[in-house]
Amino acid sequence: MAGDVIIPARRKPWINRTASVREMVAPVVIAAILAAALNLATGLAGALGYYFAFVLSYVVVAAVFGLRHDKVKGIDKLASAAITLGFATAFIPWVSILFTVVRRGWPTIYGGYFTNDMRITSADDDLGMGGLSHALVGTIAMLLIASIISVPLGILTAAYITEIRGRLAGFVRIMVQSMSGVPSIVAGLFIYATIVSQFKFSGIAGALAISILMLPTIARTAEEVLKLVPEEIRSASYALGASQMATTFRIILPAARSGLITASMLGVARVAGETAPLILTSFYSAVFSLNMFEGPVGSLPMYTYQNFGVGTDTALTRAWGGALVLMTLILILFTVARIFGGRANK
Numbered sequence: 001m002a003g004d005v006i007i008p009a010r011r012k013p014w015i016n017r018t019a020s021v022r023e024m025v026a027p028v029v030i031a032a033i034l035a036a037a038l039n040l041a042t043g044l045a046g047a048l049g050y051y052f053a054f055v056l057s058y059v060v061v062a063a064v065f066g067l068r069h070d071k072v073k074g075i076d077k078l079a080s081a082a083i084t085l086g087f088a089t090a091f092i093p094w095v096s097i098l099f100t101v102v103r104r105g106w107p108t109i110y111g112g113y114f115t116n117d118m119r120i121t122s123a124d125d126d127l128g129m130g131g132l133s134h135a136l137v138g139t140i141a142m143l144l145i146a147s148i149i150s151v152p153l154g155i156l157t158a159a160y161i162t163e164i165r166g167r168l169a170g171f172v173r174i175m176v177q178s179m180s181g182v183p184s185i186v187a188g189l190f191i192y193a194t195i196v197s198q199f200k201f202s203g204i205a206g207a208l209a210i211s212i213l214m215l216p217t218i219a220r221t222a223e224e225v226l227k228l229v230p231e232e233i234r235s236a237s238y239a240l241g242a243s244q245m246a247t248t249f250r251i252i253l254p255a256a257r258s259g260l261i262t263a264s265m266l267g268v269a270r271v272a273g274e275t276a277p278l279i280l281t282s283f284y285s286a287v288f289s290l291n292m293f294e295g296p297v298g299s300l301p302m303y304t305y306q307n308f309g310v311g312t313d314t315a316l317t318r319a320w321g322g323a324l325v326l327m328t329l330i331l332i333l334f335t336v337a338r339i340f341g342g343r344a345n346k
Contacts, residue, residue, distance in 0.1 A: 027065050027081075031058035051092070055085050101324050108321030117298070118286035123307050123315035132322055134288040135303035138203060139329070141292055142282065142299060143268055145207035146214055151264045154218030155253070161219075162226040163248045173223075179216040187212040188277030196281055203292030206282030206299065210271040218267035225259030226252060265337040269330050275301040300326040 035054035038044060044053055062081035063074065113131045121130030157176060161169045191209040196202075229252050237247040253260065278284075283296035284306055291297075300322050307319035 027058060027061040031061045034061070055089070058085065098327070101320060101327060104317065104320035105322075105324030107317055108324075113321070117288040119288070121286075123310040123318055124312050125314070127314060127317060130318075132298075132300065132303055132325060134286065134298035135300045135322065136325060136329070137288065137290065138282070138285075138298040139272070139300045139326070141290070142203055142207040142210060142297070143272060145204065145292065146211035146271065147264065147268060149207070149211040150214035150218055150267060154215050154263070154267065155222050155260055157215075157219040158222035158226055159248055159253065161223050163244070163252060176216050176219045176223075179212070180220060182212070182216075183276075184213055184271075184274050185276040185280075188280035191277070192280040200294065201281065201283040201296045202294060203282050203289075203297035206278050206297065207292070209277035209281045210274055213271045213274060213277070214267040217270045218263050221263035221266050222256075222260055225256045225263055228259065229255050261337050261340055265334055268333055272330050272333075273301050273326055275305050278302050279305075300329070 031054055034057035035050055038053040038057065039050050042053075044050065059078070059081055063078045065077060108127050110128055114136065115133050116129075116131030117134035118130045118132075157172060160166060161173050161176075187209045190212070191205050195205045195208065199205075233251060233255060234247055237251045238244075242251070278299055278301060282299060282302070284302040285296040285298045287298075289295065289297060304319045304322035304326070307315040307322065310316075
């Protein structure tokens with residue numbers, strides 16, 4: 001009909017993905033063949049040598065294929081190749097580490113691995129004996145205590161720098177940045193000199209040491225998160241008569257809840273695997289204990305460190321098992337943070 005509106009049919013995006021993949025296959029195949037030839041003709045050897053040769057070959061082949069077209073497309077092909085290789089170079093080591101930890105640590109997992117400790121089991125005993133319940137509970141307890149200390153202080157520090165902006169805001173920012181570069185062993189030495197030397201090794205001393213390392217990470221990340229909150233929200237709150245404290249704690253912090261949760265989890269992940277401060281503060285115990293105030297306490301980093309120190313095949317396998325459990329614990333924490341952060345966004 002004359003008055004009908006003709007709606008054009010939907011078309012695919014301007015990028016033909018099939019053609020793009022087809023154009024990428026030929027350079028990859030040619031680069032793989034050239035890399036194999038370089039690997040045989042030169043001193044390069046092993047998977048790492050082959051990958052290095054492949055990177056060089058792929059960049060050259062991608063540039064040659066790109067120059068068959070105009071200059072703009074040639075530069076685009078070269079940039080795409082560099083970005084792809086950069087991503088692969090960063091991703092491959094991560095996958096390799098994860099695969100290695102899982103492959104070497106998996107043999108330690110059995111029914112009682114998470115319920116038994118090493119009270120009557122040595123590092124050389126059969127892998128079906130003993131466990132790391134003492135180390136797992138000790139790590140969770142110390143991380144929980146350190147989080148109770150560092151998370152509120154870190155968020156309040158970030159709020160003071162970004163929202164209050166008092167006279168000492170610049171000084172506080174410099175101190176936080178300086179604390180970020182403090183070696184972990186220095187934090188352990190500080191707690192050893194002030195607490196352990198006066199009393200004894202304990203879980204609370206280990207928690208205080210790792211809280212020192214958590215605080216700057218949480219404060220710096222939370223500061224960047226709070227800066228992302230639009231200034232219009234603050235202005236609207238003040239226009240409605242809200243005080244600065246009410247605006248900060250009832251408007252700004254809830255608006256940045258997801259980012260603050262992520263900042264807290266980054267702080268936890270930053271210290272979960274620290275070993276040096278724990279050597280000087282909580283030390284290590286092979287016995288399950290919930291007493292954080294008296295006597296050494298086991299932890300996953302120290303469990304891994306102690307078994308690596310033994311050096312036998314069975315002990316090394318136990319150490320890889322501790323590393324696997326530690327990585328899994330961090331993954332669970334990040335997953336929980338993402339779930340709660342997603343709910344906050346909704």
